[in-house]
Amino acid sequence: MRTTRSIRCVLAAVICGTLSSSAARADGETIAAFTKNQVDPHFEGVRAGVAQMAEKMRATVKYYTPTKPNNITEGMSQLEDVGVTKPNLMLFMPIDAKAQLPTIKRLIESGLPIINYNDRGGDAPYLSFVGQDDYKLGYDIAKTLFDHLGGKGNVVILEGVKGSTTGDERKRGFDAAAKDYPNIKILASQPTNFQRLLGMQTMENLIQQFSTIDGVIAAADASALGAIEALNAAGRKNVAVVSINGVPEAVEAVKAGSLLAIAEFDGFKIGCVATAVGLNAIRGQSAPKQVTIPGAIITKANYAPWLVPYKNRTCPTPDAYIAK
Amino acid sequence: MSASVPLQRKSGIAQLLGAIPGAGLLLILMLALFTLVNPRFVSQTNLVNVGLQTSLLLMIALPMTLIILTEGLDLSAGALLGLSGVIVAEALLAGWGVFAACAAAFAVSAVFGALNGILIAYLALPAFVVTLGTMGLMQGIALVLTNGDPVGGFTPAIETFYRSQLWFVPLPIVIAVALYAALWLLLYRTRLGNYVIAIGGNKDALRLAGIRANLVHLAVYVLGSAIIGLSAVLLIGRTNSAHPTVGIGMEFEAIAAVVLGGTSFEKGQGWLFGAVLGALAITVLRNGLNILSIDSSLQVVCIGLLLILALLIDQARKQFVRRAA
Amino acid sequence: MTVPATLDIRPSSLSPDAAALLGRLVLIVLIAGALTAVDPGFASVSNLLNMLRQASLLFLVASGLTLVIIGGGLDLSVGANLTLSACLAAAAIKTTGNPWYGVAVAIGAGTLIGFANGLMINRLRLPPFLATFGMLWVAQGIAYWFMAGQTIYGMPMSFRYFGTGFFLGVPLPIWITLVVCLACSTLLHRTTFGREAYFMGANQTAALLSGVPVERRRLLLYVLSGLTAGIAALVYLARLNAAEPGIGEPLLLPAIAAVLVGGTSLFGGSGNIVGTVLGAILLTIIVNGLNLLNVAATWHPFVNGAVVLIAILADLALSRRRPGSS
Numbered sequence: 018m019r020t021t022r023s024i025r026c027v028l029a030a031v032i033c034g035t036l037s038s039s040a041a042r043a044d045g046e047t048i049a050a051f052t053k054n055q056v057d058p059h060f061e062g063v064r065a066g067v068a069q070m071a072e073k074m075r076a077t078v079k080y081y082t083p084t085k086p087n088n089i090t091e092g093m094s095q096l097e098d099v100g101v102t103k104p105n106l107m108l109f110m111p112i113d114a115k116a117q118l119p120t121i122k123r124l125i126e127s128g129l130p131i132i133n134y135n136d137r138g139g140d141a142p143y144l145s146f147v148g149q150d151d152y153k154l155g156y157d158i159a160k161t162l163f164d165h166l167g168g169k170g171n172v173v174i175l176e177g178v179k180g181s182t183t184g185d186e187r188k189r190g191f192d193a194a195a196k197d198y199p200n201i202k203i204l205a206s207q208p209t210n211f212q213r214l215l216g217m218q219t220m221e222n223l224i225q226q227f228s229t230i231d232g233v234i235a236a237a238d239a240s241a242l243g244a245i246e247a248l249n250a251a252g253r254k255n256v257a258v259v260s261i262n263g264v265p266e267a268v269e270a271v272k273a274g275s276l277l278a279i280a281e282f283d284g285f286k287i288g289c290v291a292t293a294v295g296l297n298a299i300r301g302q303s304a305p306k307q308v309t310i311p312g313a314i315i316t317k318a319n320y321a322p323w324l325v326p327y328k329n330r331t332c333p334t335p336d337a338y339i340a341k
Numbered sequence: 342m343s344a345s346v347p348l349q350r351k352s353g354i355a356q357l358l359g360a361i362p363g364a365g366l367l368l369i370l371m372l373a374l375f376t377l378v379n380p381r382f383v384s385q386t387n388l389v390n391v392g393l394q395t396s397l398l399l400m401i402a403l404p405m406t407l408i409i410l411t412e413g414l415d416l417s418a419g420a421l422l423g424l425s426g427v428i429v430a431e432a433l434l435a436g437w438g439v440f441a442a443c444a445a446a447f448a449v450s451a452v453f454g455a456l457n458g459i460l461i462a463y464l465a466l467p468a469f470v471v472t473l474g475t476m477g478l479m480q481g482i483a484l485v486l487t488n489g490d491p492v493g494g495f496t497p498a499i500e501t502f503y504r505s506q507l508w509f510v511p512l513p514i515v516i517a518v519a520l521y522a523a524l525w526l527l528l529y530r531t532r533l534g535n536y537v538i539a540i541g542g543n544k545d546a547l548r549l550a551g552i553r554a555n556l557v558h559l560a561v562y563v564l565g566s567a568i569i570g571l572s573a574v575l576l577i578g579r580t581n582s583a584h585p586t587v588g589i590g591m592e593f594e595a596i597a598a599v600v601l602g603g604t605s606f607e608k609g610q611g612w613l614f615g616a617v618l619g620a621l622a623i624t625v626l627r628n629g630l631n632i633l634s635i636d637s638s639l640q641v642v643c644i645g646l647l648l649i650l651a652l653l654i655d656q657a658r659k660q661f662v663r664r665a666a
Numbered sequence: 667m668t669v670p671a672t673l674d675i676r677p678s679s680l681s682p683d684a685a686a687l688l689g690r691l692v693l694i695v696l697i698a699g700a701l702t703a704v705d706p707g708f709a710s711v712s713n714l715l716n717m718l719r720q721a722s723l724l725f726l727v728a729s730g731l732t733l734v735i736i737g738g739g740l741d742l743s744v745g746a747n748l749t750l751s752a753c754l755a756a757a758a759i760k761t762t763g764n765p766w767y768g769v770a771v772a773i774g775a776g777t778l779i780g781f782a783n784g785l786m787i788n789r790l791r792l793p794p795f796l797a798t799f800g801m802l803w804v805a806q807g808i809a810y811w812f813m814a815g816q817t818i819y820g821m822p823m824s825f826r827y828f829g830t831g832f833f834l835g836v837p838l839p840i841w842i843t844l845v846v847c848l849a850c851s852t853l854l855h856r857t858t859f860g861r862e863a864y865f866m867g868a869n870q871t872a873a874l875l876s877g878v879p880v881e882r883r884r885l886l887l888y889v890l891s892g893l894t895a896g897i898a899a900l901v902y903l904a905r906l907n908a909a910e911p912g913i914g915e916p917l918l919l920p921a922i923a924a925v926l927v928g929g930t931s932l933f934g935g936s937g938n939i940v941g942t943v944l945g946a947i948l949l950t951i952i953v954n955g956l957n958l959l960n961v962a963a964t965w966h967p968f969v970n971g972a973v974v975l976i977a978i979l980a981d982l983a984l985s986r987r988r989p990g991s992s
Contacts, residue, residue, distance in 0.1 A: 055637055056912035061815030079634035084641045084807075086912055089587050091627075093579065094394050098631035101387040102379075115493040116580035116587070119500055179489035179964075180584075208489075208963050213906055214913060218720055222957045225713040226705075239910075242819075246907055250830045251712075266819040266908065460975075467932045470978050473923060477971015484964040593799065600796055607793075638810035645803025652792045652800075 045076040046105035046299065048292065051095070052135075053112050054086035057211065057239065058264040059284045063135060065327035066288020067108060073332065074296045079104065087178075089113045096120045100127065106295045108288075109143075110135035114182060130299050134291035135284070137182050145304045147291040147335075149282055151183050154261050154312045155190020155236075158280035160197070161314055162232045162259045165277060169200035170231030173223050175209040175216055175244060177236035184211070187236045187261060204230065209240040216243030224251045235260040238267035238279065245275050263315050268323040271315055279315040281323070286310050289332035297335070305339050362603040363654030364618040367647065368625060375629035382632050389511060395617075395624040396517030397579070400572030401595040402616040403517075403524055404565035409599050410528075410611055411540040411561050413461060413468040417453070418569050418595060420479035422588030425450050425573035427483045430583035433495035443574055450570025451563050453479060458562030462555045476592075483585035493582035503578025513575050520568065525613055537561055542608050598623050601651050622651065683938060686929045686981055690944040694951060701955045708958060715837055721950040722843035725943055726901055728921040728928075729846050730780075730894030732942045734794075735925055736854070737887045738867035738934030742798040743783060744895045744921055746805035749914030751775040751899035753809050756818040756909035765825035772903070773896040779805055780892020784885035802918075809911040819908035829904030839901050843943070846894060850939040853890075863887060867934025923970065924949055927977040948973065 050067045052060040064080055071078045081099060083091035092112040097120060099107065107124070109131050111117045118139040125131055125142055133143040162172065174191055177184025188206070195203050204227050209216040216239060223230065224247060233248075233256060235241035241260030248256050257277040260267060270276035290308055298304035315323055322330075375382040401418050408415050425446040432442035453475060460471045505512045528534035536557045539547045547554040577583045600606070601622055602615025626647055630640045702709040727744055734741045751772040759768035779801060786797040831838045854860035862883050866873040874880050903909055928945030930937025952969055 054912070055810045055813075055815055056910055058816055064815065080637065081631065081634075082637040084637055084644065085590055086915075088590065089580070089584055090397075090576075090591065094390075094627060095631055097390045097394070098387075098628050101381055101384060101390060102632055102634070103381075113491055113580075113582070113584055115491045115582035116584055119579075119581045180491055205960075207957075212912070213908065213910065214902075214916075217906065219957075221716050221720065222954055225707060225710070225716055226958060242908065243906065246830070246905070251716075264817075266817055269820065460979075464979075464982060466978055466982065469932050470926045470974065473919065473926065474971045474974035474978070477967045477969075477974060479971075481965060481968020481971060484967060485962075488962075489964050597796070597799065600793070605793070606795060636811070638807055638814075641807030641810055642804055643807070645800045645805075645807060648796060648800035648803065649786065649792070652796055653790055656791055 045074070046296065047102075048076050048078045048106045048108060048295070049081060049099045049102070049104040050078050050108040050288075050292075051081045051092075051110055053082070053092075053110060055082050056086050057237075058266070059238075059262050059282070062264070062284030062327050063110075063288040065330075066285040066290075066332060067292045068288075069330075070289045070292035070332045071296075074293065076106075076292075076296055078292075083112070087112050089116050092117060093120060096124065100124050100129070103129070105130075106299050107131045108134055108291050108295060109138060111138045111182075113180075114139040130295065132291050132295040132298075132304075135287050144298050145291075145294050145306060145308060147287055147294055147308045147310070149287070149310050149312050151186035151282075152190045152193075154280040154282055155187035156194045157190075157312070157314060158259045158261055158278065159191045159194035159234055161278050161280075161316075162234060162257055163194060163198045163201050165257055166201070166231050168198050171202050171204050171227065171229050172232040172234060173204050173220075173227070173230055174206035175219060175233065175235040175240045176206055177208070177211045177240075179208050184208075184236055191234050191236075209235070209243070211237040211239055213239040213243040216240030217247045218243075220244035220247035221251070224248070224253060230256055232256065233258040238262040238264050241276060242267060242270060245270065249275075261312075263323050265324060265326070268315060268320050271317060271320045272324070274317065277316070281312040281315055283310065283312070285327050285330055286333055290335045290338060293332070293335045305335075308335055308338050310338050361658075362615060362618060363651035363658065364601045364603065364615070364622045366654055367651050368618060368622045371622070371625050371629055375625070375632065379632050382629060387628070387632065391621075391624055391628050392514045393511055393579075394628065395620050396513045397572070397575060398591075398595060398598060398620040398624060399517045399617065400520065400575065401569055401591060402598040402620045403520055403613065404568040405592075405595045406599050406602075406604055406611065406613055406616045407524065407528070407537060407561050408468075408565050409596070409604055409606060410538055411558055412607065413561070414472060414596065414606075415457065415562070415565060416469065416472040416592050417457065417476040417479055418472075418565075419588035419590055419592040420476045420483070421450055421453060421566060421569050422573050422576060422591060423583075423585050424453075424479045424483040425570040426577040426583035426587065427486050427492060427585050429499075429574055430492040430495050430577060431486060433499075434492065439496065439498055443571065446570045446573060447567055450566045454563040454566025455559065457566065458559035461562065462558035480586065480589070487583075487585045489585060491582050491584040497581070499574060499578045500581045501578075503575055516575070521613065521617065528613055533557065533560075541610075594623060595620075597648060601648065603655060622647070683929075683936075683941075685984060687938075687940055687944065689980060689984060690927075690929065690941065690948060690977075694944065694948055697948075697951055697955060701951075701958060705958050708955075713954075715840070717950055717954050718947070719837045719839050720954070721943075721946040722837075722839040723898070723901060723905065724917070724920055724924055724950060725843050725946040726839075726846060726894060726898035727917050728924040728942050728946060729850055729939060730891030731921055732925050732928070732930055732937065732939055733850060733854070733863065734887050734891045735930050735932060736867050736934060736937050737863040737884060738870055739787070739794040739884065739887060740798060740932070741780075741783060741888065741891045742795065742918060743779060743801040743805060744891060744898075745914035745916070745918035746802040746809070747776055747779045747892055747895040747914070748899045748902065748917065749911055750779070750805040750809040750812075751896045752903045752909045752913060753813055753818065753911060755899060756821070756903055757812070759821055759825060760818055763822070765822060768821075768825060768903070769900060772899045773893060776892045776894075776896020776899060777889055778892065780889040780895070781885070783892065784888035787888070788881045788885055806911070806915065813909075813911045817908050817910040821904065821907050826904045826907060829901050829906070839905065842897070842901060846897065847939055847943055854939060859883065859886070864935055867936070869935070920949060920970075923974055927974055929977070929981060945977075948977075 081095045122141050130144050134147040207219050209219050238260045259278045261280045263279045263281045428446045429442045432445050460466050461468045507515045544554050598619035599616050602619035604611025604615050754775050755768040755772035758771040786792050862878045924945040925942050928941030
């Protein structure tokens with residue numbers, strides 16, 4: 018990784034301005050893989066999973082990511098543009114499910130097979146949905162924290178993006194778990210947009226507001242990591258923080274003990290399985306309507322596999338997750 | 342600053358070069374390049390795509406041209422787009438008719454345009470600051486109305502409208518062309534248009550000539566906002582839902598399109614058609630890079646370089662014309 | 667065009683600049699008082715320091731921008747500059763293990779971007795809005811490409827001191843703000859360069875005719891804006907303990923708002939750096955207060971927009987009331 022970056026450093030100076038096409042030629046089908054931004058390492062995990070499985074199954078991938086993070090109109094234009102290039106398969110995650118649904122439906126009508134992955138893309142005839150159960154992830158991780166606290170204490174919630182399926186479902190899970198623990202008091206619940214800086218500043222303000230905080234539930238790693246920085250700076254050492262995702266940086270934090278646990282939302286596995294399900298489907302196998310990848314709870318006891326860089330991980334096959 | 346040179350006095354090559362702005366040259370180059378690399382670029386479906394995407398950008402870039410001609414700027418355009426969309430959607434959900442809902446969005450947009458216009462024209466406050474402030478107001482109202490969630494589930498008539506065609510031409514493209522024609526007539530064939538251009542050049546002289554320059558200035562903002570408010574209908578038709586923050590950032594894209602086309606921030610120098618060239622250049626670049634599947638990070642760099650390159654071409658062109666004269 | 671405030675030579679006990687600053691200070695104290703009345707916890711030393719630290723991060727991005735705007739320019743690339751500088755610095759620190767390389771890289775990259783902006787505007791005669799808007803995209807794109815979807819995290823403790831450390835009980839970012847503010851203030855009010863910057867901003871042609879080396883001054887202004895973006899990048903990096911290619915983008919408009927709320931005019935030629943400090947504090951205290959009052963986050967943009975409008979309207983009222991001004 019580090020060497021790659023320094024190579025990039027040198028290359029930056031050399032080929033600045035020249036356009037290098039990123040798509041490698043292979044002889045199989047072409048896949049158009051959509052992700053939501055270039056900022057969150059979760060999506061790098063997705064892209065890495067797609068890349069590995071596609072290579073294994075001899076297909077070519079082209080990636081589409083808006084130039085501005087999570088930009089809806091750009092996402093719309095990219096969908097329309099991909100309709101022109103006619104890939105053999107599309108892997109699609111919505112930036113906004115409602116907004117992109119009309120275009121997706123038209124693409125499916127035009128005969129393009131589409132797998133919906135990572136985030137639910139609304140009610141369209143997708144070949145399959147490959148992802149995780151965000152409600153369950155939220156519920157499980159909140160429960161892990163509440164059990165750790167012995168069923169009582171003051172907890173704050175750092176939500177994701179309001180209105181996004183992932184953010185809202187996770188929040189629903191947190192709330193459901195809190196209902197099961199009458200002695201857990203939710204002090205505040207504020208949106209932090211899955212962002213690090215907002216997670217840190219929101220936490221800084223919450224620290225000022227509440228003298229006792231026992232636990233923090235974050236809807237994503239980045240917000241949790243920001244919150245941990247704020248807690249450390251304020252000298253609040255005995256606060257248990259949990260989050261969802263499992264990007265390498267957060268797993269390091271679990272290893273170091275600053276993060277109690279993470280509910281695994283594994284972009285790499287989602288990318289692998291979505292690609293395999295999609296390619297199998299267009300090669301004539303029947304596709305399961307839905308593949309739900311279970312999310313483990315990553316703790317100090319079992320973190321090791323999630324520290325492996327994406328490139329060195331091995332793609333799981335869909336069979337592991339399809340109910341017999 | 343260097344003195345401006347009117348371009349009409351030139352002849353021959355100089356005149357030809359003077360007639361094609363940087364954005365136009367780049368557009369021709371990009372069209373040739375993209376077509377060579379992937380012939381699908383000029384397929385009918387893709388041309389329709391480019392047309393649709395350009396027309397949405399134009400619906401903001403055209404009124405923005407008027408505003409920039411008056412030495413102004415409207416940073417609130419993107420936020421207004423989101424707010425108007427939300428108002429149309431909420432009104433439809435509340436059982437209003439399509440025309441009533443559009444009228445509501447139109448009215449709200451015009452009011453905000455008037456707010457911008459009064460602060461800028463009558464109180465002589467800088468447009469950048471005023472519209473930065475009203476941008477916050479509009480974005481905030483849209484967020485509060487929707488609690489930050491997208492609004493959907495309203496009548497499919499809006500989407501049908503967006504998808505409909507007039508003699509095989511998608512309606513949004515027809516509307517953009519009609520808007521261009523209307524604004525062209527207004528700007529170049531009416532006295533009001535002369536005043537608009539004069540405001541950018543010399544508002545005081547206009548006032549001394551007995552024209553109510555402030556009123557004209559205000560009218561530009563009201564008209565601009567009203568157009569943007571109505572184009573929100575097209576945007577929510579495209580997505581069949583209204584999102585409070587959907588337009589954020591579009592104002593910068595529109596400003597870039599206008600200036601790429603050769604309209605200057607100073608002295609009311611510019612032309613309406615420049616916005617069309619600029620919007621086409623930006624859309625074609627994005628579309629072409631998508632068709633060629635260029636890495637997203639390189640796309641970001643390319644957009645920046647194109648902007649600078651187009652401006653450079655314009656500088657070189659002006660110098661060449663000046664020397665040839 | 668109105669007469670720039672700095673050329674105002676009427677004998678007066680309170681210069682308009684000082685009056686504007688005082689007005690902002692009073693406003694901050696009023697808001698702080700109201701918030702303390704609602705929640706006494708607001709006035710605690712720890713909350714005040716917390717707020718000042720948040721404000722100082724915003725100020726650092728806005729400081730160089732203030733200089734550029736006073737000189738009649740604009741720099742839209744500060745946010746992207748911060749992103750790229752932070753990413754490059756983080757990579758340098760991680761590969762070498764030596765924080766000083768990171769400091770050098772961030773300051774070097776930031777300054778270089780500022781230099782490029784200045785060159786584009788001077789030599790190629792591009793309008794500042796567009797030259798720096800183009801630079802925004804270029805710097806952001808290079809940052810995306812360089813990071814390739816990853817984050818760089820885990821800075822050494824010695825480096826993180828810049829962001830999280832305390833000196834004499836006060837967080838280090840606040841000290842850095844003080845130093846930067848003092849340096850900018852000295853530059854603006856105690857040097858020929860500063861006087862010329864105001865002159866250029868107020869009337870560029872006149873400045874040129876009276877022998878001000880406008881191009882060289884302008885270049886320096888953009889370099890300084892890049893430099894402060896680089897410094898801000900270091901403080902952000904130390905504070906967040908990680909670099910990601912999305913940190914700077916959301917900072918651009920708040921930074922411009924801080925400059926404008928601070929009373930610096932976009933027409934150039936007036937304003938000062940202390941105003942920007944107060945502007946940053948004002949914008950921060952309001953978010954802090956809204957959180958304290960448990961106002962939903964959806965209201966924040968509305969209130970921020972209202973503050974910007976109120977600030978310029980108040981300045982207008984203030985300047986109209988004084989006799990002799992048009």
